[in-house]
Amino acid sequence: MNGTKSPQDWMNDWQQLQSQYWNAWSDATRGTVQPPAASTPWQEGLEQWSKMFGGVSKQNDIAERLMSSAKNYVAVMQSMLSAATGKMPTGFAVPNWSDALRNGFNMPGMDAAFRNNPFAKIFGEMRGPNVQGFGNLSENFAPFLNQMKQEGLSWLHAPAFGFAREHQEQYQKMAAAFIELQEAIGKYNAIMLKSSQRSFEIFESKLGEHDEPGRQIDSMRALYDLWIDAAEEAYAEIALSDEFRKVYGDVVNSQMRVRQHIQQQVEKMGSDFGMPTRTELNSVHKRLHELRREVRNGRSAETSKEIEELREEVRELKRSMAERNKPAPASIEKRARPPRAAAAARVAKPVERIQATRSQKKRPNRTKVAKRRPAAERAKPRSASIHAPLSFAEAIKAMRRTVENKTAKRKKSAAAMMSVAVKTSHVIKRKRRNRARSR
Amino acid sequence: MDPIRIDPRRAMEEATKFNQKLIAGLKTLRTLDDVEYGTTDREEIYREDKLVLYRFKGVNKPTSKVPLLIVYALVNRPYMVDLQDDRSLVKHLLALGEDVYIIDWGYPDQSDRYLTLDDYINGYIKRCVDVVAKRHKVEKINLLGICQGGSFSLCFASIYPQKVEHLIAMVTPVDFHTKDNMLSHWTRGIDVDLFVDTLGNVPADLMNWCYLTLKPMRLFQQKYIGLVDILDDKVELENFLRMEKWIFDSPDQAGEAFRQFIKDFYQGNKLIEGGLRIGDKDVDLKNITMPVLNIFAEQDQLVPPSASRPLQKVIGTDDYTELAFKGGHIGIYVSGRAQREVPSAIHDWLGKR
Numbered sequence: 169m170n171g172t173k174s175p176q177d178w179m180n181d182w183q184q185l186q187s188q189y190w191n192a193w194s195d196a197t198r199g200t201v202q203p204p205a206a207s208t209p210w211q212e213g214l215e216q217w218s219k220m221f222g223g224v225s226k227q228n229d230i231a232e233r234l235m236s237s238a239k240n241y242v243a244v245m246q247s248m249l250s251a252a253t254g255k256m257p258t259g260f261a262v263p264n265w266s267d268a269l270r271n272g273f274n275m276p277g278m279d280a281a282f283r284n285n286p287f288a289k290i291f292g293e294m295r296g297p298n299v300q301g302f303g304n305l306s307e308n309f310a311p312f313l314n315q316m317k318q319e320g321l322s323w324l325h326a327p328a329f330g331f332a333r334e335h336q337e338q339y340q341k342m343a344a345a346f347i348e349l350q351e352a353i354g355k356y357n358a359i360m361l362k363s364s365q366r367s368f369e370i371f372e373s374k375l376g377e378h379d380e381p382g383r384q385i386d387s388m389r390a391l392y393d394l395w396i397d398a399a400e401e402a403y404a405e406i407a408l409s410d411e412f413r414k415v416y417g418d419v420v421n422s423q424m425r426v427r428q429h430i431q432q433q434v435e436k437m438g439s440d441f442g443m444p445t446r447t448e449l450n451s452v453h454k455r456l457h458e459l460r461r462e463v464r465n466g467r468s469a470e471t472s473k474e475i476e477e478l479r480e481e482v483r484e485l486k487r488s489m490a491e492r493n494k495p496a497p498a499s500i501e502k503r504a505r506p507p508r509a510a511a512a513a514r515v516a517k518p519v520e521r522i523q524a525t526r527s528q529k530k531r532p533n534r535t536k537v538a539k540r541r542p543a544a545e546r547a548k549p550r551s552a553s554i555h556a557p558l559s560f561a562e563a564i565k566a567m568r569r570t571v572e573n574k575t576a577k578r579k580k581s582a583a584a585m586m587s588v589a590v591k592t593s594h595v596i597k598r599k600r601r602n603r604a605r606s607r
Numbered sequence: 608m609d610p611i612r613i614d615p616r617r618a619m620e621e622a623t624k625f626n627q628k629l630i631a632g633l634k635t636l637r638t639l640d641d642v643e644y645g646t647t648d649r650e651e652i653y654r655e656d657k658l659v660l661y662r663f664k665g666v667n668k669p670t671s672k673v674p675l676l677i678v679y680a681l682v683n684r685p686y687m688v689d690l691q692d693d694r695s696l697v698k699h700l701l702a703l704g705e706d707v708y709i710i711d712w713g714y715p716d717q718s719d720r721y722l723t724l725d726d727y728i729n730g731y732i733k734r735c736v737d738v739v740a741k742r743h744k745v746e747k748i749n750l751l752g753i754c755q756g757g758s759f760s761l762c763f764a765s766i767y768p769q770k771v772e773h774l775i776a777m778v779t780p781v782d783f784h785t786k787d788n789m790l791s792h793w794t795r796g797i798d799v800d801l802f803v804d805t806l807g808n809v810p811a812d813l814m815n816w817c818y819l820t821l822k823p824m825r826l827f828q829q830k831y832i833g834l835v836d837i838l839d840d841k842v843e844l845e846n847f848l849r850m851e852k853w854i855f856d857s858p859d860q861a862g863e864a865f866r867q868f869i870k871d872f873y874q875g876n877k878l879i880e881g882g883l884r885i886g887d888k889d890v891d892l893k894n895i896t897m898p899v900l901n902i903f904a905e906q907d908q909l910v911p912p913s914a915s916r917p918l919q920k921v922i923g924t925d926d927y928t929e930l931a932f933k934g935g936h937i938g939i940y941v942s943g944r945a946q947r948e949v950p951s952a953i954h955d956w957l958g959k960r
Contacts (some may be wrong), residue, residue, distance in 0.1 A: 185619055192623040209621075227636045230851055231836075234636070237831035238629055245622050252613040264881070265611060274747055290823055305610050376720065378610035385611045388618050399824040417796020424805040449717065450807070457721035464730070529765070570641065 210240035210246045236293050245388045247272030265375060266368040269395055278394045287360040340427035349422040356419045359412055367402035374398050482560045625835060632838020643761030643848045645686040647697050653738045657713030660735045665701030671771050674739050674748050677709040680734060680755035682814060684710055684856050687940050690848060694941040708739050714858040716922050720807045722861040725886030736770050747772035754778050756912060757877060762885050765894040771959055775900045776918060778910045778936055783877045785913040789821055794873040802868040811857035821908055879921055898926035901958045907936040928956055
């Protein structure tokens with residue numbers, strides 16, 4: 169950095185620094201990765217190391233994302249450091265930091281489509297169980313598409329005819345949709361390239377803001393962060409443009425068309441093999457959902473009304489019960505009045521009728537007993553289930569009890585009749601036996 | 608003067624340290640198990656289909672007489688409001704005496720594909736509000752809507768103003784057509800009918816990819832380089848992992864509801880421009896006559912402040928308060944500043960009314 173270095177000195181320095189890096193790397197990995205040739209790209213070390221130690225764990229996703237970012241970072245570091253090492257030697261111009269940055273992203277062996285296009289590269293790396301982009305589908309079918317392109321696209325538009333006409337037409341449409349998708353992705357990558365180029369311009373401009381003493385960038389990390397700011401700014405400019413909206417929409421829409429064609433083919437195959445298809449399942453789900461809504465709406469309109477009516481009846485019943493249970497003089501004349509429950513039963517629906525019927529049945533007994541019971545005892549309700557104010561749930565229970573009692577009585581009487589019948593048959597048999605013996 | 612003054616030897620040290628930290632940290636990372644989240648005790652109150660309504664239990668009994676129901680977005684899991692012990696909006700609200708409920712929408716599957724916004728708003732939310740109101744023997748409850756859940760809450764409060772005492776909208780999009788709204792800009796080029804007809808439910812991983820591409824370099828590069836700095840700090844690392852888990856723990860989106868949300872909100876901007884119908888009910892934000900607190904984040908790229916702020920102009924109440932939080936869409940729940948400022952702001956605002 170003294171400004172007197174020759175290119176050879178710079179080369180030697182850089183070679184030395186690279187060796188130093190790999191020695192440090194070897195130390196960090198405790199010798200598991202032997203130092204390679206000094207000029208080896210730094211990200212290679214991470215690549216090898218992750219292959220050796222990349223086991224299965226709960227945090228694999230994060231580890232993979234971390235390694236992917238780290239590879240980019242060390243590659244950029246290596247390129248920028250190379251530029252920094254050669255800075256200001258005799259015969260060297262002030263380094264072009266943007267070029268150095270660009271070279272950092274142009275890793276050896278990477279897809280040519282990503283060259284000078286860090287955005288497309290990063291998007292290509294955004295994969296994983298929880299992250300899946302639009303491009304994957306097209307890539308999976310890329311060999312098929314390329315072959316199709318080589319054969320020429322003319323057959324795609326040839327008229328279909330004959331026995332397999334429908335199938336041929338389907339395949340043609342599907343192939344056309346694939347081509348359309350690949351073109352859309354091509355345009356998307358092109359606009360990402362534009363975004364990348366713009367990011368380098370903004371990076372240069374941001375660097376310009378740091379050329380005063382005290383504001384200079386003195387660490388690799390600060391340089392990297394500056395690049396990220398520039399990249400995001402450039403991306404936002406492009407992503408909010410009308411051109412991007414169109415390109416983005418075309419990628420999404422064309423991918424959906426391809427998916428639809430694939431789904432149709434899969435459905436056809438599934439149907440041929442007698443398997444249930446997505447269309448059939450959708451149909452079932454839709455019907456089920458409509459039914460569910462119908463039931464729910466029905467419940468909230470008609471059933472709610474019915475429940476409200478029942479509640480009103482119960483309230484009426486409670487009122488009548490409460491009035492009836494008011495302490496009254498133990499005069500026979502008064503008790504002989506027509507019971508209120510019976511009056512309520514005139515307008516009553518099933519729940520009340522049961523209550524009212526109970527009251528009517530019990531009333532004469534109560535009147536009889538009242539004659540013999542002391543006045544204090546008479547004032548008490550005889551049965552809580554009848555006289556206490558009832559809740560809706562209690563009224564329902566009362567209904568159930570009545571039905572159960574009736575059923576039990578019916579069963580009992582049937583059993584009694586059966587028993588009589590059996591006994592009678594025994595008696596008849598015995599008499600017949602006796603008669604036979606006496607003969 | 609050259610803007611870069613990097614000493615190669617120091618830069619080499621920097622690179623070496625980075626590698627050392629990375630290697631040591633990755634080993635630690637691989638030994639870590641899944642992280643826990645959602646620390647506040649809660650009880651199930653109501654369940655319907657995949658939805659569960661929970662009531663959070665605080666250390667002390669709530670002092671607030673009107674319960675607060677949190678309506679979260681469909682696109683992420685609601686435990687963001689109760690991520691961990693020292694990052695919990697819920698915990699702080701409980702400590703201040705609020706009685707907090709939350710709707711957990713669950714994970715829709717293909718059988719939920721035909722759920723509509725009518726089902727969500729006039730169905731699920733309405734029934735949850737009724738359940739909470741009935742439990743507390745009140746006619747109105749407080750509603751706290753977050754993000755998409757905030758838009759839903761605005762719709763609900765407009766349709767059923769008689770059921771909402773106070774409305775709090777957090778990072779809620781109201782105007783979907785502001786110039787800085789990237790997500791909205793993109794959706795307007797998409798044929799959403801083709802999209803939903805093809806996909807059925809919208810897969811969570813596609814949604815995640817879409818969110819990451821809002822800030823690709825920051826969210827897919829810089830964030831993980833920053834992670835290397837904290838790899839040797841177990842607590843910080845677990846915090847990072849918890850957040851990471853939340854970000855990618857996204858439910859699929861019920862197809863029909865997604866279709867309607869994109870068409871009417873993102874593409875049609877009907878929430879603010881009018882003409883929005885949820886089921887057989889019109890949504891008119893002028894019906895929102897209860898007090899409204901609008902909280903938004905100044906550095907929010909998902910719901911920019913410009914998308915939230917217009918609420919004031921379109922609602923029918925003069926009792927409107929705005930709180931601009933210094934942070935982002937997620938920081939508003941989990942940052943240290945959020946813990947200090949947001950719950951107390953909500954509680955104080957409610958207390959004054």
